Amino acid sequence: MTEHTYAVIMAGGGGTRLWPVSRQEKPKQLLPLLGQDTLFQGTVRRLENLFSPAQIFVVTVEEQAREMRLQAPQIPPENYLIESAPRGTASVVGLAASVLYQRDKNARMAVLPADHFIRNRDLFHYLLNAAFDVAEHGYLVTLGITPTQPSTAYGYIQQGAPLEGNYKYPTYQVRNFKEKPDEQTAQKLLRTGDHSWNSGMFIWRADSILKEIDRQLPELGGALKKISAVWGTDQQAAVLHENWKELKNITVDYGVMENAERVAVLPASGLGWSDVGMWSSLFEVLLPDMNGNIATNSNLHLSYETHNTLVYGGGNDRLIVTIGVDDMVIIDGGDVLMVCKTDQSQKVKDVVEHLKKHRQDKYL
């Protein structure tokens, strides 16, 4: 990587799909779901040896920034870009690009969600390098994930013709982006062989993305110009706030990528990627024991005839005993205990909806 290369971690999301552990005030990325590190810390650590801490930026909201600075103190405080309110990933990406462009007209950036998991770090580094090479030619590049099942939890990217030129890794033009499909459509997409999951990881030159924002989202483009003009001065917060409150909530995928002129995809296999989107995902990202079980606190888990079961929680000397339990997720949180059949873990969102509707805010 060169001195002009930056990583931008998107970390503003709330998300309750890992309820009851993730809460409104303690979202997924700030939790040590996978061991010692939080997902955010894992994302930062994954960038080591590729970016210096000064080259890593984080876009987040005020409520989360304090905790993030504690979790990743190596990142300079001024590299935390604080949205005055969440306005979707198009704004996140735009803010980061304009701030980087303001200080470095040659800025190239990788945009990475804070709350994903990637097992194969070496391959991840290799792909980022390959993607930066493609981005050098003005492409908005996205990492696709080669599907392993007809998932309805992700958007899909259809690839077109291979990019002309000499690239390290098979790279394709993007034909189109598709929103999360239903089951039947997902199966159809899987069979085509030319669709990837949209991982939400993007690589581009700051000037390339800013040009597309100006073209497709002129309102955002205008706001960004006013903000970047005063960035680093006393007026930064006030101007950001003033311009941010008027913005529409829009994602970069549909606000920019879908109709951008030069878009490329690198379809990646073997990354060991997961968006850790629900409890059943943890079976993909943690290493089960010989019975298929995962216990975050295995010293305090006694299991009898138990298979393919996740036991999350415990601690404080609390003993968890399972007898004759198969294919379950057991989440022992402070004020909530959840016992859930693994293949029904998407129903957690129904529980969260129920609690919202009944104003049981303390559990949210």
Place this chain on the structure above:
Amino acid sequence: MTEHTYAVIMAGGGGTRLWPVSRQEKPKQLLPLLGQDTLFQGTVRRLENLFSPAQIFVVTVEEQAREMRLQAPQIPPENYLIESAPRGTASVVGLAASVLYQRDKNARMAVLPADHFIRNRDLFHYLLNAAFDVAEHGYLVTLGITPTQPSTAYGYIQQGAPLEGNYKYPTYQVRNFKEKPDEQTAQKLLRTGDHSWNSGMFIWRADSILKEIDRQLPELGGALKKISAVWGTDQQAAVLHENWKELKNITVDYGVMENAERVAVLPASGLGWSDVGMWSSLFEVLLPDMNGNIATNSNLHLSYETHNTLVYGGGNDRLIVTIGVDDMVIIDGGDVLMVCKTDQSQKVKDVVEHLKKHRQDKYL
């Protein structure tokens, strides 16, 4: 009932089959397993309208007596007979009989475990009355429970010929007592049609049982004479202690009943009896909702696609969520969480053994 009729509640047992709720220091009978009342309180309440509190005696150990007096303050303090150490049910029965006989040569007594459940209180009263009538003729009477399944958890009583005479309820001589059988034997016993479960409930005249103790267990008989001679005096505790420590641990079933001369059984159906011997028993004694679920704290149980599941615990505003859970027992204790397939709830004893072996005393 007459002024000479007494109930004796046997309440010394420890028992960890309902671990992790029952503990060494808080045995089953002292727990509010079935709602507001503890099993002990339920046993006392079941005797209301049949016995005045002054006619109810409790045999227990010092460690439990204090809590019992708090739970059943209506029973006079001097009616708590404290064993200096547990010496089996033969000693319990003998102590109660000799103390009662000492104050009332015409004493008749029903001996009842403190930790059982009986749904049909009216039938229970009817059977006790019928059994006292039989006992009047010098019989040691036991209530048998007509088996509903080939249980290996209970001893069995084989009935012989019907008793001659005019009795309220079908009453039989006892041919023999059998220890807990294995599965195959239990199925055989069930098919004979002449076997009842041994409920551990006995009805007799004090002089009848004392005579049998003298004949079969002369050592115990001798001790009881020394103790009852000083009962109610300053020497009571010292003499009890002195004589009790030498006694062998022996049950009334095998120490007395098996070889007693006049033994009768009333085989009872429809009592709704349970010894609440393991967690799966609670499905017999509590009333499940339309999905077959039982929650001791149903306000704080959110269930989705959950059937035939017991959720025990919660409280302190702790929410318990179950999703896609079938045929499970979930016990949320203070320092232990147990999730157990209902039909494997007998394995709790393996857990307790494991904890003992590994000296995890704090969980016992």
